[in-house]
Amino acid sequence: METVNTKFKWAEATGNAKYIADRHFEGLLEGRFYRSSCPRGVIKSVHIPALPEGYYLFGAKDVPGQNVLPIVEIDWPAFADNEVRYVGQVVFLLVGENPDVLEQLIQQISIEYQPLTPAYTVAQSQAMIDGPIHCTNNILDSHVLNKGDVDAGFAQAVTIIEETCSTGYQEHIYLETQGVVGYPKDGKVVIEGSMQCPFYVHHCMAVVLGHDHVRAIQCPTGGGFGGKEDYPDVLAGPLAVAVEKLQRPVRIVLERSEDIAFTSKRHPAEFRYRTGIDEHGKIVAMDIQFDVNSGAYLSLSGIVLQRSITTATNVYDIPNVRVEGHAWVTNTVPTGAFRGFGSPQTCFCMETHINHVAKRLGQDPVEFKRRHLLTTESTTLTGAAIFGDLVLEKMLERALCLSDYHNKAQEIAAQPADSMKRKGIGLALFQHGCGFAGDLEDTLVRAKVRLIKLADGQLQILASNTDIGQGLSLTFRKIVAETLDKPLGDIHLAVPDTGVVPDSGPTVASRSILIVGYLLEKAAQKLQSRWIDGEHQEIEEIYRKPDYHVWDQNNYQGNAYQAVSYGINVVEVEVDMATGESAIIGASAVYDIGKAIDERVFKGQIDGGLVQALGYGSCEKMELNADGMFAQKTMADYVIPTSLDVPMINSELVDNPYPYGPKGAKGGGELTHNGGAAAFAAAVESAIGKPLSSIPVTPEKVCEALYSDELGEQYGN
Incomplete structure (x- = not known):
């Protein structure tokens, strides 16, 4: 059986892969963000210059659905509306043909803020100067976990040692900066992008637009390391609003300095x-x-x-x-x-x-x-x-x-x-x-994959997990090829496109091989037992957690x-x-x-x-x-x-x-x-x-x- 694929990542290796910055769309407009210059404050007034013909500005009032990015909790607005919480928060999206004109127009926008004392560190957050930023205590989430009896344990101790250890921020420095392009097609708003989780972007667009006539497609992606899990939503929400309104293609690609300054980092x-x-x-x-x-x-x-x-x-x-x-x-x-x-x-x-x-x-x-x-x-x-x-x-x-x-x-x-x-x-x-x-794979995600066997014996793998440089496009195919004892060249992996593939969950948490790869193996085993030469066949497999895996979310x-x-x-x-x-x-x-x-x-x-x-x-x-x-x-x-x-x-x-x-x-x-x-x-x-x-x-x-x-x-x- 063939086990070596000399064409693996061939387009990337030869420079022929089309990343977001390489792609051409007829009538393409460029998008640039106007970002907050105030770390914490209330927006009092906004000055917008007269926009030349063919240039458009979008903000919170233009959102047809909910002005939120649905990343776990509904707390992060797609466009800042009444308040801003950090320098670099998206307030407006400016769209037009010429990036130089966009930069000039952005310099002419001004916002008057009523500033409040910002908190940059945990200690400053705990001090709550000028009141809480969030809720009543500035705590976004917390939990306590106990094993055994810690007081009884300390009663046995003859030595007690106390120490504080700490870590700082870390920047992802993926080779390709954040980038997405949106366009209308077949009555849907479609966003293609450098992303890890197409269904996250799909869901974000649906919430912001107020309807599910949306589609997200992963493009060749120059690295992610987690940085393209949540942040593509920050681009996709505002972009979807602009594309639906203008019915034209719009692209947002961050410059490296903008990417370093405003995208997510590792938690200190x-x-x-x-x-x-x-x-x-x-x-x-x-x-x-x-x-x-x-x-x-x-x-x-x-x-x-x-x-x-x-x-x-x-x-x-x-x-x-x-x-x-x-x-x-x-x-x-x-x-x-x-x-x-x-x-x-x-x-x-x-x-x-x-x-x-x-x-x-x-x-x-x-x-x-x-x-x-x-x-x-x-x-x-x-x-x-x-x-x-x-x-x-x-x-x-x-x-x-x-x-x-x-x-x-x-x-x-x-x-x-x-x-x-x-x-x-x-x-x-x-x-x-x-x-x-915990049990989120079973209660929330419930990954689903599909195998399609064509009449000529070629197979397609349909899953939403993305190859962001870790080799998934080879390992998924190897799992299916080895299970079916078929040549690797007969196994094809569909582009992660929410209009085509089932939701097998995001490419995060070291779950792609363990969870989704196992589903593909089981689907291939079922197909092998039901194989009929010359016929089109489809097999779908849905995640079910092993019996030994039991979890109590309330008590951890x-x-x-x-x-x-x-x-x-x-x-x-x-x-x-x-x-x-x-x-x-x-x-x-x-x-x-x-x-x-x-x-x-x-x-x-x-x-x-x-x-x-x-x-x-x-x-x-x-x-x-x-x-x-x-x-x-x-x-x-x-x-x-x-x-x-x-x-x-x-x-x-x-x-x-x-x-x-x-x-x-x-x-x-x-x-x-x-x-x-x-x-x-x-x-x-x-x-x-x-x-x-x-x-x-x-x-x-x-x-x-x-x-x-x-x-x-x-x-x-």
Whole structure:
């Protein structure tokens, strides 16, 4: 059977793929947003210049349906109407033929605001100066989770250690900026775009327009990493209004600086730990409180919060735990989906804290972690039995061997104290729940796929999941081809078009292979049993959760995820003790993703995800200035790793087939981002001998850790 497709991603590889910016439409108009310059305030008056013929302005009063973006909750307006909550919020959409004229007209629009004191940080949000931004307390979402009896656990403790760990923003830096084009066709408003979730865009248009005569189509997409989950709605809502009114094609493509300034980012988070250790050196209780900065609207923060809460103890079996998390509204760009979806923040903070607890107790961090690992016999943080075999111990042995961890750790410990360049090594363990949290796959999404066999034996896969660079257009076809024992060239994947494909759910949460791939495998098995040569046949398959997967949403008890994937990263660094610069000189990784559909495709996920995580931990610094804007405005300001910054990554997969996944596979695309930042920070700590509790670990932060005490003494502090 043919298993190699030499034409996979051929159009992209040869430069023939037509992205949004490449596409031509007769009579195309361009769209530009007029955005708020006020971070928090009430709109008092608006000045609009006289518009030349052929130029049009759209705002809240032009919306025929609801002026909202239906991203989980109905709180984010498509166009700002009475108030604004952040700099860059969309107030108007200006449309016309000439982009230069559009820019000139935008400069002539002015709005008078009644400003209120903005809150850019969680602490400022908690202060509620000038009253609450949202509700009565500025909390967009919150939850408390308990396991065991945390008070009884602390009563057993002989040592209690408290610590705060934090993470910052992260920018997606996908190769292609956000872009959509809309046009009328067959009585519908159609939007094509660089997007992850066509049915999200479909639903958004329907709500804004007040009818379902809409259609969303994914174009070739130059990367997403979560950034094209929610944000395409921000473009699609206003665009749909303009297209329906004008009955002409309109395109919106963001410039890179606009994309960096106003699109969603990874949530900054702060975790506060209170950990109790008994006389045997075992953790018996842990109280975890954390806050995330959600920005101006809820967007996807509630789901990020739920994942952070249900995975707060990472891969460790701690008997008594209390977790309390809050998502706070601020006057900043709404934070949203980013690869890992809260897990990279949780993993960094938990792994860092466990390292520090071990060191305070005089124990080796790796062995301390080993003593606390979940096993097949464990109960999860949310009170469920572990399903299947947990192979963390086996993975740890492979990671230690692959990286030669113990020998290198001994060499590092023997380094001269006065070395100007010091090496360090760090290890992080991590997990990722596959699919939507809780029972949402069954109660909300209910994914549906369709297989069509044509009379000539060719097959079409119909699903709404998108290939945004992760190789789904190959792996879906391989699942069907191998199940039916047919050549790969006979299997075709339909363009994710809401007018054609069923709703198999969004391309998020590492669910595409686990959930949708399994449905395709089952559909192919049914087709195989019913195959009739020379006839047109169709098979439809709808998701049904496995019997063991039970969840209580009210109490956060049961199986938080249908399946969980696991990983271990080891990172080696060399730190210049004079400049604080850290060079990454080694990286190893071991993963349990069940069984890979295509190991070469997943190798790309391993390398890309780990590099992205190393950037998050080392150099991707994004800060707000005094006006609530990101200080980093271009790719010259926001530094990401290049191929010269990362060595060859040695990686292995541990075979641990999952019975409810295609060919035994679980999800893995997000997993690969979860541990790299924690491993990097641990490696730098190993090199400099000083604790680090926040990322990114920049040279400035290293120097501060190394020399702040000396400077304080020098200047009498």
